Amino acid sequence: MSGQVYLRQGNSGQHVQQVQHRLQELGFNPGGTDGLYGAKTVEAVQAFQATYQIHISGHVDEATWGMLFSSHEGHNIAADDPSDVPTADRFVELCLHQVNDRYVLGTQADHNNPDEDEFDCAELISWACARLGVEFPSYSVSQIDASHHAGLGLSVSDAAHVRGALLFRRAGHNGSQYNHVAISLGTGEETIEAMDRRHGVAVGHIGHRFTDGGYIPGIRYH
Known part of the structure; x- marks a missing residue:
């Protein structure tokens, strides 16, 4: 409690x-x-x-x-970690700091801009990866392929409990027209994602929205 x-x-x-x-x-x-x-x-x-x-x-x-x-709060892992290792914690924190940014379908985020404020689902992920020095595709279908072709696929239930794992929704699932990708917060229930125009970048719920998941090649997971 x-x-x-x-x-x-x-x-x-x-x-x-x-x-x-x-x-x-x-x-x-x-x-x-x-x-x-x-x-x-x-x-x-x-x-x-x-x-x-x-x-x-x-x-x-x-x-x-x-x-x-508290006196010790405010440590920004993504900005301050001197080890410069691209960890899942740093990746997730970068994405969480974009909450309430705008959702723009098809936008091309500037990977060199630390204050970028427009994303779609895949661009949020590729931008955060780029900020950590990790190359990752900018389109959701390519992100799905990159994870699975590297042998890093996960089930939805496994990804839900891995902080920084990706959750994929393939087009056609529950009548969806497009692929979608979100980041697991590792709680078994919540995501951080560029959701849609109404919500922008927001904390969401996993529910039954996703078909599979995966790790990001080049990100260190605990």
Whole structure:
């Protein structure tokens, strides 16, 4: 249990604004610092919780508040790790810091831009890989092929429990028209993904949306 809930969606006031400012300082976009706990603030809190492997609720509970304002919080693995090793943790953190960025189907993300803010599902992954010095294709079908041709395929149930593993939805699954790819947060339930125009980059749920999974060649998994 994460303890008492201090703040949740629908709240407003000074303490909400304090949380929003802190999230912004740590690189999570709460959609403004207006003191209104709306959907974008929920998503930023979810991304923060996922980064620090706190229960993902979107509420500011005791554990989340403590991590936000503790003296040792704010270490950015992706930016500060001196080993420069492309690990799954660094990959996931890069993606989580893009929550609330825009979804643009077919966009070509600038892999040299650390502040890129437009992605589709595959570009989020190829951009984050490039930021870690790992080459990975920019199209979802090519990402599926690259993972499986390297012998790194996984079942959905296995990928769901591996932080930084990919989850693939092949076109036709549940009536879908397009391939889609998301990143597992390793909890068995949640993803980080460039979802669609309405949600943008967001924390999502695995459910029955995916057909298979895989590791990324060149990323170190624990």
